[in-house]
Amino acid sequence: AQKVTQAQTEISVVEKEDVTLDCVYETRDTTYYLFWYKQPPSGELVFLIRRNSFDEQNEISGRYSWNFQKSTSSFNFTITASQVVDSAVYFCALSEPNTGFQKLVFGTGTRLLVSP
Amino acid sequence: DADVTQTPRNRITKTGKRIMLECSQTKGHDRMYWYRQDPGLGLRLIYYSFDVKDINKGEISDGYSVSRQAQAKFSLSLESAIPNQTALYFCATSGEPGTGGDEQFFGPGTRLTVL
Numbered sequence: 001a002q003k004v005t006q007a008q009t010e011i012s013v014v015e016k017e018d019v020t021l022d023c024v025y026e027t028r029d030t031t032y033y034l035f036w037y038k039q040p041p042s043g044e045l046v047f048l049i050r051r052n053s054f055d056e057q058n059e060i061s062g063r064y065s066w067n068f069q070k071s072t073s074s075f076n077f078t079i080t081a082s083q084v085v086d087s088a089v090y091f092c093a094l095s096e097p098n099t100g101f102q103k104l105v106f107g108t109g110t111r112l113l114v115s116p
Numbered sequence: 117d118a119d120v121t122q123t124p125r126n127r128i129t130k131t132g133k134r135i136m137l138e139c140s141q142t143k144g145h146d147r148m149y150w151y152r153q154d155p156g157l158g159l160r161l162i163y164y165s166f167d168v169k170d171i172n173k174g175e176i177s178d179g180y181s182v183s184r185q186a187q188a189k190f191s192l193s194l195e196s197a198i199p200n201q202t203a204l205y206f207c208a209t210s211g212e213p214g215t216g217g218d219e220q221f222f223g224p225g226t227r228l229t230v231l
Contacts, residue, residue, distance in 0.1 A: 045222035106158040
């Protein structure tokens, strides 16, 4: 069965530190999609990235980068030079072909606290 | 204006009351979803609808019902609310998958408290 594990419940860092949020997934399919969403204190869910299972290239967007490794079933998210505005709960999610890629299974989230 | 709106944003109600949460979207998407978020549990799917005539149960549908009144509207009802339905509820939409895996767009959430 599909499953997403975010083992880090909460991480606290000081501004300008780098931080990596871990995501490990389980799936029997060779084709699937992985996502990261951000939930700031205001509560809304903000889409950050989508990655398909055939693209293992790392991706960088500003201070954000993602490391996808199929060999370890991981899709980790790194924030470089963290800022207070990065404080949020971050969710990793998985979608699979048997649902038409339209159902997301979420991890339990990692709360990131960035202090000044 | 927001693409996905939810009303109400906050609601406090009593055990046994009937509650309806409404979701509207202007994205033109066929697919709509209802999730609930509980602390430490992430988001769990309650119901989803791939078009007006297609409604499906999700992971935790017991105690909930839905109505897809139009392409743009998807309502979630609690027929007889109970305290363990206290949670943050999200509506989401997604478009027809192109190559697959289109992201879901979430509403701002409705915080429901059942006393």
